Amino acid sequence: MLSKRAYNFNAGPAALPLKVLERVQAEFVDFQGTGMSIMEMSHRGAVYESVHNEAQERLLSLLGNPKGYKVLFLQGGASTQFAMLPLNFLSEGQVGSYVMTGSWSDKAYKEAKLLGKAHIAASSADEKYMRLPNVESLDLPEHTAYVHMTSNETIEGTQFKQFPDTGSVPLIVDMSSDIFCKPFDVTQFGLIYAGAQKNLGPSGVTVVVAREELLASSPSNIPTMLRYSTYEKNNSLYNTPPSFAIYMVNEVLKWIQEEGGLEGIERVNQQKAALLYDRIDSSEGFYRGCVDSRDRSIMNVTFRLANEDLEKQFIKESEQAGFIGLKGHRSVGGLRASIYNAVPLENCQALAEFMDSFKQRNR
Structure with a gap:
């Protein structure tokens, strides 16, 4: 048994439930x-x-x-x-x-x-x-x-x-x-x-x-x-x-x-998405959501930083901290956290904390 699993935010193939x-x-x-x-x-x-x-x-x-x-x-x-x-x-x-x-x-x-x-x-x-x-x-x-x-x-x-x-x-x-x-x-x-x-x-x-x-x-x-x-x-x-x-x-x-059927799954998914979008929206422009707020996905949270160099630094430091898959798709760049059903709420909480600390070090 692994002592610690990665914080897996891959876009696909993606996280599977540990119980499964x-x-x-x-x-x-x-x-x-x-x-x-x-x-x-x-x-x-x-x-x-x-x-x-x-x-x-x-x-x-x-x-x-x-x-x-x-x-x-x-x-x-x-x-x-x-x-x-x-x-x-x-x-x-x-x-x-x-x-x-x-x-x-x-x-x-x-x-x-x-x-x-x-x-x-x-x-x-x-x-x-x-x-x-x-x-x-x-x-x-x-x-x-x-x-x-x-x-x-x-x-x-x-x-x-x-x-x-x-x-x-x-x-x-x-x-x-x-x-x-x-x-x-x-x-x-x-x-x-x-x-x-x-x-x-x-x-x-x-x-x-x-x-x-x-x-x-x-x-x-x-x-x-x-x-x-x-x-x-x-x-x-x-x-x-x-x-x-x-x-x-x-x-x-x-x-x-x-997990409570689709209703139970949705409750957790909404919590996960709200946690990350709140970090983006309350960052005073340090993080910027990519899409219109009315159309945001609760599965794929996309965001940008001030420039590509800072985004590369974010990816490097996040990988060192155990976060996997946060680099945006090569066709659009930026950053992306894929928070599918099997991604635990705890992983999103850890990512939110990392985003806070990265902002404090680099603003």
């Missing part, structure tokens, strides 16, 4: 008396299938067991979803409408343009994505097949607090970096997807939750492994799934339940 890691460690070699690790088992066997199905059921239960929705476990991360969405849903003469909020929504839009017609329904690019656009009156052309949004931009540090009513047009949302950080009504979405490596588990599995009728309608002229219907018809077991990652997702979902 300890449980997994205890049954890593011998899973439930089988004499095997779960990584050694056939995905066709009853033991693994029970874990697989339990993970799906547990995920839906945290969403209130919505009728008509199904959970898929895929591979390839959100980046593969950027292509699967237009391949499956953009038929001839239809348009995918995209809300542009930052680096990840931009990648999704560019991928769609390679495969069909893509339209920008709203954007805050003219403000360098430092705020979110108004989505109450989206510019949707006729024959819009779906509206795509990114709920939380990890690089810029923005997060939607609510989503528009798109009527009969399915709303599809990339929730990779904030899924299950708070309660939400999944029935307002046609499909949501999330790479697991920020809030759900380790890298290697991508979770999709969608209306069953959407999943069943994939065209037959696209590759088998890129059809949602392939996974829907075969319970995500058409080929060998990322079994260990799915097992880990199930363990993280158990932990969320133990």
